[in-house]
Amino acid sequence: MKVFTLRFRQFIVVALLLTVIFRYVLNLSIGEESLSMVILCAFIYFCMMFICGWYFGKKDATENGFYDIGFRYHAATYVICVGISYVAYYVGLNTESLWPMTITALSWGIGLLVHLILFLIEQRKTIKGYAKDEIFD
């Protein structure tokens, strides 16, 4: 399976951009001690990321037809979100404290691990990333 398809690369770029913007706005909101702003920007960020994944994932599936049960997109989202939150913390931006950040990373990581196991199981039904029953559709 070609992992870094055009749509997947586009998703990574947009997700990176959204996450950096989110972290910047979050930094300002925490600085101003505005809980409503924190909740609002987190909600908007969640919605934007969801739409972004949905849009590029759907395009990717239509154009390439790889059967990966969304694992690539999930893994990329995890790396971007968790990675940038730690970067934001260590460069001194206002973020959540380290402990909740780590708890989130670990619990989400367990979810990602379960997704990985399901992905590996499903890969048995594929040839080079294509679902066997869809290759000659």
Next chain:
Amino acid sequence: MVDELLNAWEETYKKGQLTFWVFLALKESSKCVEEIKEFVEKTSDGAMCCEEQSLYRNLRKFQHLDIVSYDSKRVSKGPDRKYYYLTDMGKELFRRFVERNIMIFTKESINNLLIK
């Protein structure tokens, strides 16, 4: 009633048939997408028709699976055109598919039943 049933049967029957016709087109010679489409529609007497978009999608998939490959050729106007051909694995796959699923219809006993 028979027409309706025939249409329903044909709709199911034709699913998955496109690959056969595409491979047949490429077995004859390497072709670009427009030529494949023309071959499929002409050779099947119009029974099979296909969208260029779906041909591109399938050919890209077959290419990733090393069944099909292409050569780029210059054309006088516009971008280079891709001429698709069956790889050795594609030829082997098609040969074995035909042997197991198509040649059976050339058996005399079955042929006699078909034209009876």
